[in-house]
Amino acid sequence: MTHYVAIVEEEQGKAVGVWFPDLPGCFSAGDTVDEAMLNAKEALELWCHAMLESGQKIPPPRSLFELRADADIAQDLHQFMAALIPLPDSLRTQAAE
Template sequence: MTYYVAIVEEEEGKAVGVWFPDLPGCVSAGDTVDEAMTNAAEALALWIDVAEESGRPIPAPRTLTELKRVPEVAEDLVRYMVALIPFRPLRHAA
């Protein structure tokens, strides 16, 4: 199974936000961490589904070690929680 690193931004009084450093524009949120994780898995599947349908390449997931070398991401890796979200393809009706 393929997993993508997600940054989970949890701040008091705000929705829990989730974004994927490897998938530009792939974001999600929820009122709780559990809801945000569920929504993140759905957002991941939808992002990849749309990219495939439009012929865009799907970036390979980078490891946490690789992402720590990216200055724009490294700060958020220290500041926020990190999660691995499994990619589960959407089931399309035939």
């Protein structure tokens, strides 16, 4: 199963935000971490369908190790929680390798 790393930003008194370093513009939120995780899965699927419908490819996911080596992402991984969100099997074969 293919998974994408999501950054989960949880701050006191705010909605829990989720975004995907490998999927520009793919983000979601929820009032709780559980709700944000459910919404992140839906956001991932909708984002991928939109990419395919517009004739674009789904970028391959990077590993957590690769993301930690990316200076643009490393600080967010240090400051916030990371989660693995599964790509639905129906879309897995369409993700770029």
